[in-house]
Amino acid sequence: xxxRAAAQAQARAASSALAAQQWRVEETRQAAxxxxxxxxxxxxxxxxxPAGQPVVALLPPANIKARxxxxxxxxxxxxxxxxVQLACDGCGAPIAASVTRVATEAxxxxxxxYSNAQRAKLVFMAEARPAPADAVRLKPGLPLDVxxxxxxxxxxx
Numbered sequence: 542x543x544x545r546a547a548a549q550a551q552a553r554a555a556s557s558a559l560a561a562q563q564w565r566v567e568e569t570r571q572a573a574x575x576x577x578x579x580x581x582x583x584x585x586x587x588x589x590x591p592a593g594q595p596v597v598a599l600l601p602p603a604n605i606k607a608r609x610x611x612x613x614x615x616x617x618x619x620x621x622x623x624x625v626q627l628a629c630d631g632c633g634a635p636i637a638a639s640v641t642r643v644a645t646e647a648x649x650x651x652x653x654x655y656s657n658a659q660r661a662k663l664v665f666m667a668e669a670r671p672a673p674a675d676a677v678r679l680k681p682g683l684p685l686d687v688x689x690x691x692x693x694x695x696x697x698x
Contacts, residue, residue, distance in 0.1 A: 577601035580681065600681065602673035607638055609687045610650075610664040619643050619689070625669050628686040632678050635688070638669035 577599035584596050607627050611619055619640060626635040643665060650662040669687070671679065679685075 602676040605676035613663040616665040638671040642668040
């Protein structure tokens with residue numbers, strides 16, 4: 542009876558040791574919180590990384606957006622939820638995107654000169670997000686042509 546109890550105690554101890562080791566392995570494994578493009582690498586192979594420090598910066602497709610400027614004469618016709626078409630060199634077919642934001646305040650295009658002649662340069666910043674599946678075709682800072690829906694109105698990013 543004592544041998545059986547000792548064997549059961551050893552089995553429980555081994556099981557606990559295995560669970561503790563599996564936990565240690567899981568704690569050393571790193572995984573990204575979301576799938577995405579690596580937009581920056583902070584450390585290289587062989588460099589010392591402080592605990593808790595990120596090694597790379599990720600840009601998930603759901604966070605990719607196009608920023609463009611709408612002339613004052615057209616801003617009243619652009620609303621969140623409207624569809625725009627994004628086009629760029631090397632992107633292939635245009636990418637549909639949904640307008641998510643239209644600025645409520647205008648800004649002047651540089652240089653800032655407050656005169657009636659510059660009023661034509663009054664613009665409103667807008668943002669649009671493509672579907673994540675299409676967003677991977679875009680790169681940060683890439684110049685875009687933006688067209689309203691299927692219409693021919695174009696704004697340069």
